[in-house]
Amino acid sequence: MNAPRTRRTLAATAAAAALALALSACNSGSVTVPSADAERVDGGTIVYAHQQEPQCLFGGWIEQAYISYQFLDNLFSLTEDGEAVPWLAEDWTVSEDGLTYTLTLKDGVEFTDGTPVDAEAVAYNFDYWVAGGNSTAAVWLGGYYESAEAVDDLTVAIHLSRPYPRFIENLTQGYFGIQSQQALETRTDEENCEQPIGSGAFVVQEWNRGENVVLVRNDEYTSWPENAEHTGPAYVEKVDWRFVADGVTRVSALRSGEADAIYDIPAIEWDGLDGEQYELHKYVTPGRPQQISFNTTREPFDDENLRKAFIFSLDRESIVDTIGHGVIPFEGNGGVSQATPGYSQKAADWYAEDIDEANRLLDEAGWTDRDGDGYRTKEGKTLEVVFPYNAGTIINADGASIFQAVQEQAKATGFKVDLIPVPPSETWAGTYSGPDSYDISAGYWTSVNAGILYINWRPSTEDDPNYANSAFYDSPELESLILAANSESDVDAQNALYGQAQEYIAEHALSFGLYDRLSTLGVNPRLRGVWQEHAQGGPTFYDAYFVE
Structure with a gap:
């Protein structure tokens, strides 16, 4: 009964906000549009x-990539059709075994400090990224990159440990902007943070x-x-x-x-x-949408059926449509967004609101009692869910409103969701990032393909931790599917494998989508x-x- 009332509340709140903003803007008038042939x-x-x-003007966060794109050139650019085209690199070849990419650079290009954009500088940037200079570039290259070498002044060879057919495509992302080697070697970290030097x-x-x-x-x-x-x-x-x-x-x-x-x-x-x-x-x-992943290492969401019950409690599409005003796209897929090549509609459609099924799963798990506020209890313990989100950084105001609606709808079936807005200072300090600090986590990862699945779902080990695996879920089967897809050269076969990986995530209720970033x-x-x-x-x- 509470779900329809939730939707009405959301609609009323949105309508009130719309009226207030419309009144505040009523004197603005329309902008003057110059003629098509204006000079x-x-x-x-x-x-x-x-x-x-951002904290620095170059780094692994998309907000850094947005601004650095203005002053750092990449090796390649991506067209609207998803094709990688020359930028600093004018051509490239791939070895028969798929393990060496040989790039030919444009001649005569200089960084703005007067040093050449040559093969040595490009090779240096690759090593700089994986050594800690850019955490996001490092995770994209992780498990694949071995070394880079200057063959001659304008030829650089990138050696991989296993085939990676979408390697060139991935280099179009802003995290891979090329900086002056001289600047990186001779200036302080703070100087390179505040005034990166590119071409x-x-x-x-x-x-x-x-x-x-x-x-x-x-x-x-x-x-x-x-x-x-x-x-x-x-x-x-x-x-x-x-x-x-x-x-x-x-x-x-x-x-x-x-x-x-x-x-x-x-x-x-x-x-x-x-x-x-x-x-x-x-x-x-493209990439990972704004989704919610479950912490699978502790109660209550170490139980797959409780994860499913939580998803069945939500009318996600109604939430997004109401708050998003038809601008924000609903996204059911917890693995990748609908703009991503290799997207699985089957995974996106896996769950719809089903209050009866949610209640059945909760009853079956022993959460049969309720307290005075309507929250489910079991042996005197409340079914409480800690949900921190990065307010003002990863999540904007529209996203925060969507999470509040999730909190309200989940209450109908008895989940008590503790929604905690985390300020930027705590976000950068890593607060609420460990397995003992939350039950569900929201976030996105931009990408140009479904290879983002490897970053988000690669198992985390003591020797090779994966901090991007916010569900803390280790599955050799899931990893095997993603690795096979990443190295598959046939696009149809590759997408089929990526689809299987998304469907595995949905089947085991590891993550669910809310909306596309x-x-x-x-x-x-x-x-x-x-x-x-x-x-x-x-x-x-x-x-x-x-x-x-």
Whole structure:
């Protein structure tokens, strides 16, 4: 009986919020849209409002990849069709056994410190990543990378321990931006944190922590990716990359003209901005969706049937549709998002709301009594679930509202969900990250393919811990499926294996999907040429220009 009431409560809350925001914006009016043949203005500064500030301007978090993409070039770029095309590397070959990738670099490219982008520098970056310079690059290469060597000035050979057909594709992600070897070897970690040196279209001029990063045009830029929309240096002179945590404030900045472009549009604002003729971009991030994984090492979710009971308690699609206003896509698959090659619809459809089945499973497990608040008990113990989430970092305001709805719906069948917003300082300190600190965990991992499954589900051992395995679930069978898929060169066979892995995750109720992570942009129509790069959906300002 409580599930329909939950949906009505959610709808009423959303409607009230929509009315308040509509009233606050009623004086904004529509933006002036320049004509299609409006002339390009040379130079100018793009004021861009982003939602989160990273700890360093290069690293393994997607927020770092978004900004570093502006000043670090990758070896390859990803097209809208998912094809890897040349960037710093103009060509590559693969050995017959699939274990050596030989890359030919563009000639004459320099980092902005004047040193060459050569094979030695590229090989150094690979070793730097796996030695701890970038934790996310390291886990993507882990289990596959052996060494990199400079064959000559413009030829680098990457040696792998086993075949990895999607290796080149994975290098299109922003975590693999190439930095100056001289800078990494001679400067302090703090200097490289605050002003990484690459060969990109922009250069980091200054970082005013808590406020903004100022990027200035690299007038000597020569290494644009093949899928860029123009050649030569960037059109604009500067990008003022501001940090504005509140979504409504970002939208207000766009409407007032204080910002030319903003990131992470609140779902409730989408239709309004669209109707006011702002240019909107939406990218459904491939990889792991915003999902919830169960801690399988302790009660109550060491019991597979209790994991299933929790999922059956939820009308997930209704939650996401209500709070997401049709902008945020519902995602049932706990393994990978619907934008990911190799996606299994069967895994996505494995569970639907079934209150009777949830109650049956809970009764069968002995949780037959209820306390005065309606929570189930067993031998005097409450069926309590600790659910911390990374508020303001991994999870935005829309996501937090979705989790609150999960908490409310789970109560109907007797789960007491302790929802704990974890501030950024505790997130970076690793609070609530160990197996003794939570019962369910939410989060995503961006990826360009289903190979992310190996990162999220590789068994964790004492000698080789896997901190990305948030379920703490070790399955040789699941690992075998994923490894076989990662090394399978036939795409259909590869996707079939990835599908089996997703279905294993669903069958054993290890993780369940809620919604797909979005990368969204709102742009003033007087700023043109802004697009989302296709590996992770971050903004690209190299091709952007103003018109009048």
